[in-house]
Amino acid sequence: DAGVIQSPRHEVTEMGQEVTLRCKPISGHNSLFWYRQTMMRGLELLIYFNNNVPIDDSGMPEDRFSAKMPNASFSTLKIQPSEPRDSAVYFCASSTLTGYTEAFFGQGTRLTVV
Amino acid sequence: TQLLEQSPQFLSIQEGENLTVYCNSSSVFSSLQWYRQEPGEGPVLLVTVVTGGEVKKLKRLTFQFGDARKDSSLHITAAQPGDTGLYLCAVFGSSNTGKLIFGQGTTLQVKP
Numbered sequence: 432d433a434g435v436i437q438s439p440r441h442e443v444t445e446m447g448q449e450v451t452l453r454c455k456p457i458s459g460h461n462s463l464f465w466y467r468q469t470m471m472r473g474l475e476l477l478i479y480f481n482n483n484v485p486i487d488d489s490g491m492p493e494d495r496f497s498a499k500m501p502n503a504s505f506s507t508l509k510i511q512p513s514e515p516r517d518s519a520v521y522f523c524a525s526s527t528l529t530g531y532t533e534a535f536f537g538q539g540t541r542l543t544v545v
Numbered sequence: 546t547q548l549l550e551q552s553p554q555f556l557s558i559q560e561g562e563n564l565t566v567y568c569n570s571s572s573v574f575s576s577l578q579w580y581r582q583e584p585g586e587g588p589v590l591l592v593t594v595v596t597g598g599e600v601k602k603l604k605r606l607t608f609q610f611g612d613a614r615k616d617s618s619l620h621i622t623a624a625q626p627g628d629t630g631l632y633l634c635a636v637f638g639s640s641n642t643g644k645l646i647f648g649q650g651t652t653l654q655v656k657p
Binding site for chain 2: 435462464466472473474476479481486487522524526528532533534536537538539
């Protein structure tokens with residue numbers, strides 16, 4: 432398996448523009464997580480899905496952020512409109528729901544909003 | 546308030562030295578994980594500890610879960626430059642739903 436695949440790896444956009452980040456989890460995994468990482472706040476959990484259903488989105492900072500998981504092999508995180516303070520590295524991770532499971536991370540998307 | 550407090554935040558040492566980093570909480574957990582993250586990559590799991598007082602070894606790394614399952618430590622013996630990275634502890638907020646929460650991490654730099 433190729434692991435968790437995120438795209439794009441880097442994104443530079445202007446303030447006010449819509450940004451869509453994409454994630455393909457590992458086949459067979461039924462949990463998917465979106466995280467944001469900054470120096471100041473560390474690795475923050477934004478939202479996570481179990482079996483394609485959003486379970487907890489309490490970490491989503493504002494209504495400008497939305498996430499979807501239309502099927503087991505694809506998820507998106509959208510920011511509309513984007514702001515400079517959204518600049519960060521966004522990670523997607525997937526895992527199974529059984530036992531003390533391991534989360535497998537993608538390589539992340541480095542977002543810069545200018 | 547962070548669920549998991551990691552200390553120290555930064556650590557810079559010479560090759561060959563020993564070090565210990567800590568992960569503390571006021572909550573009790575059924576398990577705790579340690580991940581390492583290298584620049585430009587996502588975190589990678591090192592170990593999961595599940596029993597109070599448990600000690601696990603991974604080559605030169607020794608992980609311990611506190612007796613009360615509220616805290617954990619990671620000890621590295623004879624650190625090498627390849628150990629450089631961000632060390633993160635993580636817990637599942639609810640074992641039934643799988644919400645995985647991380648501490649802020651300890652950044653380790655091992656100089657040759």
